[in-house]
Amino acid sequence: MKNSSNVFLGVFLIVVGSLFFAGMNDWFGLDISFSQIARFWPVLIILAGIAVFLNDRRSVGNPLSVLLVAFAIPLGIYSFASEGVKEIKNNFEDEFHFDFDDDFNHENLDGDYNDDQTDEEDNSISSKQKGDRTEQLFDIEKDNGIEEARLKLGGGAAEFHLSESNDKLFEARTLLKFGNYKLSDEKKGNLHEIDFEMKNNKKSFKFGDNDNNEVFLKLNKKPVWDIEMGIGAGDLDFDLSGYKVKKLEIKTGAASVDVKLGDQMENTDVKIESGVASVEIGVPKGVGCQIDMDGALNSKDFDGFQKKNDKYETENFNSAGKKIFIRVSSGLSSVKVNRY
Numbered sequence: 261m262k263n264s265s266n267v268f269l270g271v272f273l274i275v276v277g278s279l280f281f282a283g284m285n286d287w288f289g290l291d292i293s294f295s296q297i298a299r300f301w302p303v304l305i306i307l308a309g310i311a312v313f314l315n316d317r318r319s320v321g322n323p324l325s326v327l328l329v330a331f332a333i334p335l336g337i338y339s340f341a342s343e344g345v346k347e348i349k350n351n352f353e354d355e356f357h358f359d360f361d362d363d364f365n366h367e368n369l370d371g372d373y374n375d376d377q378t379d380e381e382d383n384s385i386s387s388k389q390k391g392d393r394t395e396q397l398f399d400i401e402k403d404n405g406i407e408e409a410r411l412k413l414g415g416g417a418a419e420f421h422l423s424e425s426n427d428k429l430f431e432a433r434t435l436l437k438f439g440n441y442k443l444s445d446e447k448k449g450n451l452h453e454i455d456f457e458m459k460n461n462k463k464s465f466k467f468g469d470n471d472n473n474e475v476f477l478k479l480n481k482k483p484v485w486d487i488e489m490g491i492g493a494g495d496l497d498f499d500l501s502g503y504k505v506k507k508l509e510i511k512t513g514a515a516s517v518d519v520k521l522g523d524q525m526e527n528t529d530v531k532i533e534s535g536v537a538s539v540e541i542g543v544p545k546g547v548g549c550q551i552d553m554d555g556a557l558n559s560k561d562f563d564g565f566q567k568k569n570d571k572y573e574t575e576n577f578n579s580a581g582k583k584i585f586i587r588v589s590s591g592l593s594s595v596k597v598n599r600y
Contacts, residue, residue, distance in 0.1 A: 301331075301332045301336040302332075302336075304328045304329070304331050304332035305328070305329065305332050307328050308325040308328035308329050308332070309325075312325055384396035384397055384398050384441070384443070385397050385398060385399060390435065392437060393435045393436055393437045393473075394434075394435075394436050394437075394440065395433070395434065395435050395436075396432075396433070396434045396436070396440065396441060397431075397432070397433055398430075398431065398432040398433075398434075398441070398443045398456070399428045399430065399431045399432070400428060400429045400430040400431075400443075400445055400452075400454060401428060401429065402427065402428055402429045402480055402482075403429065403447070403452065405450060406429065406447070406450055406451070406452045406482075406483050407450040407451075407483055407484065408450060408451045408452070408483050408484045408485075408486070408506075409429060409430075409451070409452045409453075409454060409479075409480075409483040409484070409485055409486070410451065410452070410453045410454065410485075410486040410487075410488075411430070411454045411456065411479070411485065411486070411487045411488070412453075412454065412455045412456070412457070412488045413456050413457070413477075413487070413488070413489045413490070413491075414456070414457035414458055414489075414490045414491075415441075415457070415458040415473075415475060415490075415491050415492070415494070416439065416458055416473070416491070416492045416493075416494075417472075417473060417492055417493045417494050418458070418472070418473035418474065418475050418491070418494045418495075419472065419473070419474050419475070419494055419495045419496075419497075420475045420477065420489075420491065420494065420495070420496040420497070420498070421474075421475070421476050421477065421497055421498075422477050422478070422479065422497070422498040422499060422500070423476070423477075423478050424478060424479065424480070424481055424502070425478035425479055425480050426480070428478065428480065429452060429454075429479075429480045429483070430445075430454050430456075430477075430478070430479060430480070431477070431478035432456060432475065432476065432477050432478070433475075433476045434473070434474065434475050434476070435473065435474040436473045436474075437472060437473060438473070439458050439459060439473070440458070440459055441456060441457065441458050441459065441475075442455075442456075442457060442459050443455070443456050452483070458473075473494075479503065481502055481503055481504070483504070484504045484505075484506050484525070485500075485503055485504060485505050485506065486506055486507045487505065487507070487508050487509070488507075488509045489508075489509065489510045489511070489512075490510075490511045490512070491510075491511075491512050491513075491515055492512070492513050492514075492515070493513055493514045493515055494512075494515050494516075495515065495516045496510070496512070496515060496516070496517045496518065496519070497518045498518070498519050498520070499520045500519060500520060500521055500522060501520050501521060501522035501523075501542075501544075502522055502524070503522065503524060504524040504525055505521065505522070505524070505525060505528050506525055506527075506528065506529070507528070507529045507530075507531075508521075508528070508529070508530045508531070509530075509531045509532075509533075510531070510532050510533070510534075511533045511534075512532075512533070512534050512535070512537050513534070513535045513536070513537070514535060514536045514537060515534070515537050515538075516537070516538045517532070517534070517537060517538065517539045517540065518540045519540070519541050519542070520541075520542040520600075521541065521542060521543050521544070521547075521584055522544065523544045523546060523547050523582050525582065526581070526582050526583070527582070527583050527584075527585070528583070528584045528585070529585050529587075530584065530585065530586045530587065531586075531587045531589075532586070532587070532588045532589070532590070532595075533589050533590070534588075534589075534590040534591070534593045535590070535591050535592070535593070536591060536592045536593060537590065537593045537594075538593070538594045539588070539590070539593055539594065539595045539596070540596045540597075540598070541586060541596070541597045541598075542597075542598055542599075542600050543584050543586075543597060543598075543599055543600075544599070544600065545564075545599045545600065546576075546580070546582070547580055547582045547583065547584050548573070548574055548576050548577035548578070548579070548580030548582070548583045548584070549565070549573070549574045549577065549583070549584045549585075549586065549597070549599075550571055550572070550573045550574075550577055550583070550584075550585050550586065551565060551571060551572040551573075551586045551587075551588065551597060552570075552571050552585075552586070552587045552588070553571075553572065553588050553595070554587070554588065554589040554590075555588070555589060555590045555591060555593070558590055558591075558592065558593050558594070558595055559593070559594040559595070560594075560595050560596070561594075561595070561596040561597070561598075562596075562597050563597075563598060563599070564598075564599045565597070574599070
C-alpha cells in the first residue's frame with residue numbers, strides 16, 4: 261500500500277505539473293486560467309480521501325493527503341471569492357438598473373432647467389432635482405483651432421455612457437443620487453485639457469431600487485483624444501470606434517468595462533488597471549493588435565491572438581499599417597479582447 265501511495269503521489273504531481281507547463285507555453289491550443297483550475301478544488305479533497313485508503317495506517321495525516329488538502333484550501337478560497345465577487349457584481353447591476361421617465365432623453369441635452377439646486381461646488385450650466393436625484397448639465401464650446409483634447413474623467417459608483425456631440429467639444433449630463441461633478445478646462449495652444457471629476461458630499465450611499473448614479477457624456481469626433489478614466493464600482497460602456505483615440509487609460513476597481521476601439525489612428529495605446537473587474541475590449545480585424553498581460557490570477561479570452569514572447573499578437577500585427585497596443589495589469593479579473 262505504501263508503494264501505491266507513492267505511485268499515486270507521483271502520478272498526481274506529473275499530471276498537475278504537465279497541465280500548468282502546457283498552459284504556460286500554449287501547447288495544443290491549451291489555455292487554462294487560474295479561475296478555471298480553482299473550480300475543481302473539491303476533486304483534490306476526493307483524492308485526499310482516496311489517499312487515506314492507500315496509506316498503510318489509514319491516516320488522514322499522511323503526506324499525500326496533507327499535500328492535496330494544502331492545494332485545495334487556497335483554491336477553494338479563491339473559487340468562493342471569485343463567485344462571490346461575480347454575484348455582488350450581478351446584484352449591483354440589477355440594483356442599479358433604472359428605467360428613465362418619459363421626459364428624459366440622454367441623446368438630447370437641450371431643454372429648460374432651473375438653477376435652484378446649485379451650491380458653491382456646483383459649476384454646471386444648470387442643475388435641478390429630478391425625483392430623488394440631482395440632474396446637472398455641463399458643456400464646453402467647440403473651438404475649430406483645437407486639434408487635440410485631453411479628458412480626465414473621475415467617478416465613483418456610477419454607470420457611464422458615451423455618444424457623439426456635433427455642436428460642442430464636450431457635453432455631460434449627470435443624474436446623481438449622491439455626490440456631484442465639477443468641470444474645469446484649459447486651452448494650451450491647439451490642446452484643450454478637460455477635467456471632469458466627481459466630488460463626494462456628505463450624503464450617504466445605500467443600495468436600493470433607485471440608488472444609482474448615471475453619467476452621460478458626449479464628445480466631439482474632430483480632435484485627437486487622450487482619455488484617462490478612474491472609476492470605482494460601476495458600469496462603463498464606451499463605443500470609441502468613430503473617435504481618434506491616441507491614448508486610453510482606465511483604472512477601475514470592481515467594475516464592468518466594455519470598450520470598442522476603432523481604426524482612426526495609426527497607433528493607439530490602451531492601458532487597463534483593474535482589481536476585480538470584467539473587462540471587454542473590441543478591436544477591428546484590419547488593425548494589428550498586441551496584448552501585454554500582467555497578472556496570474558485572471559481569466560483571459562484572446563480569440564484570434566497568438567502568444568509570442570510573453571505577449572499576444574494578431575496574425576497581421578507586423579504587417580498592419582495601424583496598430584493597437586493593449587497593456588493589462590489586473591488582480592482577479594476577467595479580460596476579453598475580441599475582433600470585429
